[in-house]
Amino acid sequence: MRRRWWSRAAANAAGVLVALFAVFPVFWMVSTSLKPNREIFSATPQPVPHHPTLQHYRDVLGGDLLPGVGFGSFFRNSAIVAVATVLAGSLVALLAATAVARYRFRFRTAFLVMLLVVQMVPLEALVIPLFLMIRRLGLYDTLASLILVYLAFSLPFAVWMLRGFVAAVPRDLEEAAEMDGASRWQTFWRVLLPLVAPGLVATSIFSFITAWNELIFALTFLSDEGKYTLPVAMTFFFGRDDTAWGAVMAASTLLTLPVMVFFLVVQRRMVSGLVSGAVKG
Known part of the structure; x- marks a missing residue:
């Protein structure tokens, strides 16, 4: 004892x-x-x-970090990129994970292994080839380029993680729903989705943090100062001779708050989705 x-x-x-x-x-x-x-x-x-x-917060929120461009513009750009990455990534990852977990096809194992291999590649090694690809596609200096790149980085982890959640759902539940007259889409929406909601929430948090905090690609793919995201705007507080540490910490705090709010919101959805899925099962 x-x-x-x-x-x-x-x-x-x-x-x-x-x-x-x-x-x-x-x-x-x-x-x-x-x-x-x-x-x-x-x-x-x-x-x-x-x-x-609160002077540092007033300096960050009230002043223009660049001529004619304030903190709100950078916040809006980051929000657009992060939300679009989460929505598109969640949809694509869930569909891909369902296909990998439910269907048998050629090179299925090789596909799963490649998902892990992609995660091992340093992001810095991909800056130049991705820059050339983005410029060739005509997406340079657009927020769409960041959404596309962040989506590519978050999908392997999301698909791999959601595959385990989808595989853990018994096929009998889907078969029972189909026998009751539900279509394949209704089975997916009303049976499978609530049960894999916790995994979907976890992957959405990862995607949101990836898109919200990333700096290297945002600094490389954007040249229009009005399209900069918050991590790029943070660099304006670091001067050649001195650094405005008060403003840096105030901006960092403001940068952290949306991540915390997003986590609290989706955490509640995770619990409700789990309970709802259990009841429907």
Whole structure:
């Protein structure tokens, strides 16, 4: 009994340490965004601001990061790219995962292996060939180029993960729905989709984070400053001689908030989808 108590206490302590290690950078980011410059550059580190201020947020939201272009324009561009990537990626990944899990076809195993191989390729190695491809397609300096690239990067992981969720759904449920008169589309929409909703949520979170935080391709494929996304706009705070760390931390906090909100929203949908699927089954 005592040994079990010590094991549980050690596991809880390890979990608390991991949580603190993960939360501390976020805490320091938010704390720094509320500090005046004299506290940010103080020789003595101050975890909590003594004189909190919202001036850095006013500078980020109220001023133009570029002539005539404010923070709202960059936020809109990032939102368009991220939402389009999530919607298109979820639809394509679910259809592909259903085909891989439910149907037997030639080179099926090779296709699954290729999904893993693609994930091993460094993104930096693909910048030049993708740039040439995007320019040849006439998509250079468009948000569509980013959506297409982010979709290609998120699909392998999404298909591989959703395949396991689709394969875990018994075929008997679909056959029973078809025997009750449901069409193949109705079976897919009312039986399969609610049961794989948790996996769809997990892949959508991955796709959203990928599209929301990516910098290299956004900086390479866009030349019109009005089409820049938020990660590219963050680079404007880093100067040759100095860095506006207060503005950097304030913009980073604002950049993180949509990801947290998106996670909270889809997390609720994940639970409701799981319960709904269980009831329909």
